[in-house]
Amino acid sequence: AQTRLRHGHSLSHVWTKPRIRFLPIKPSSPSLMFLSSTGSMASNALGVYKTRGLINSHLLTAETYSLMATDITNTGASSANRDVGSNAAAVSGTPITIGGASNFNNAAITQAMADAKAGSLYYQSLTAKAAMTADIVNTVFTAGAYFGPAACTQSNVIYFDAEGDPDAVFVLNFGAAYAPAASSSNVLLNGAQANNIYITAVGAISTGANSNGMGTIMCDAAVTLGAGSNLTGRVLAHSAALTMSTNVITTPT
Numbered sequence: 001a002q003t004r005l006r007h008g009h010s011l012s013h014v015w016t017k018p019r020i021r022f023l024p025i026k027p028s029s030p031s032l033m034f035l036s037s038t039g040s041m042a043s044n045a046l047g048v049y050k051t052r053g054l055i056n057s058h059l060l061t062a063e064t065y066s067l068m069a070t071d072i073t074n075t076g077a078s079s080a081n082r083d084v085g086s087n088a089a090a091v092s093g094t095p096i097t098i099g100g101a102s103n104f105n106n107a108a109i110t111q112a113m114a115d116a117k118a119g120s121l122y123y124q125s126l127t128a129k130a131a132m133t134a135d136i137v138n139t140v141f142t143a144g145a146y147f148g149p150a151a152c153t154q155s156n157v158i159y160f161d162a163e164g165d166p167d168a169v170f171v172l173n174f175g176a177a178y179a180p181a182a183s184s185s186n187v188l189l190n191g192a193q194a195n196n197i198y199i200t201a202v203g204a205i206s207t208g209a210n211s212n213g214m215g216t217i218m219c220d221a222a223v224t225l226g227a228g229s230n231l232t233g234r235v236l237a238h239s240a241a242l243t244m245s246t247n248v249i250t251t252p253t
Contacts, residue, residue, distance in 0.1 A: 076246030
C-alpha cells in the first residue's frame with residue numbers, strides 16, 4: 001500500500017487504514033475534545049507516529065538551535081540554553097543569554113537555516129489524520145499529524161497525550177497564522193515529550209504574554225514571543241524575523 005503525501009511524495013508501507021474517531025467527552029472534563037485514531041502503523045519509515053530519532057533527523061544542523069531567524073530583536077532579560085543565530089551581525093536590542101554557540105552572519109547559520117526550512121517543508125508534507133478547529137483550546141492531541149486550513153488561535157490549554165508511548169510524535173501544521181493567547185499553555189500527558197512536538201505555520205506565529213508553549217516552532221513568516229512567555233522547544237524562524245521580550249527558551253537535549 002502507499003500513503004500519498006502532499007507535493008506528490010509517496011511512501012510504501014504496510015498498515016491498517018486509520019479511522020478518525022472522537023472519543024466520548026469525560027464527565028470530569030466536559031469541554032475537552034479528543035482527537036484520536038483507530039488502527040495501527042505496522043511500518044512507517046517517516047516516523048510520524050513513532051521514533052523520535054527518525055523524525056528529528058529532518059532538522060539536521062538546526063536541531064542544536066534554540067533560536068534562529070533572519071533577524072532577532074529582544075527586550076528584557078531573555079535566555080536560550082542552546083545555539084542561537086541569525087543572518088544579522090548580532091541580536092538587536094538587549095543581548096540574549098546564550099547557553100550554546102552564537103552563529104551570526106556566518107556559514108553555520110546559513111546551513112542551519114536551510115536545514116530548518118527543508119525540515120519545515122517535510123513536516124508540512126505529511127498527510128493529516130485530522131483537521132484542527134479555528135480555536136484549538138482544550139483539544140487533546142494523540143500521536144500523528146494535524147492540519148489547520150486557516151488562521152488558528154489557542155485561547156487556553158491544549159494537551160498532548162502520548163498514551164504511554166514516550167516516542168509518540170505530534171505535528172501541528174497551520175495553513176495560515178497561529179496565535180496562542182496570553183497565559184495559554186500546553187500540557188504533556190502519559191509520557192509525551194516536548195522534543196517530539198513540531199509546529200509549522202505558513203503565516204505568522206504570535207504567542208501571548210505569559211504563555212507557556214511546548215515544541216519546535218518552524219515558521220515561514222515572523223515570530224513574536226509575548227512578554228514573559230516561555231517555550232520548551234525551539235523557534236526556527238528560517239525565513240523571517242523573531243521578536244522577543246523577556247522570554248526563556250529551554251531546548252531539550
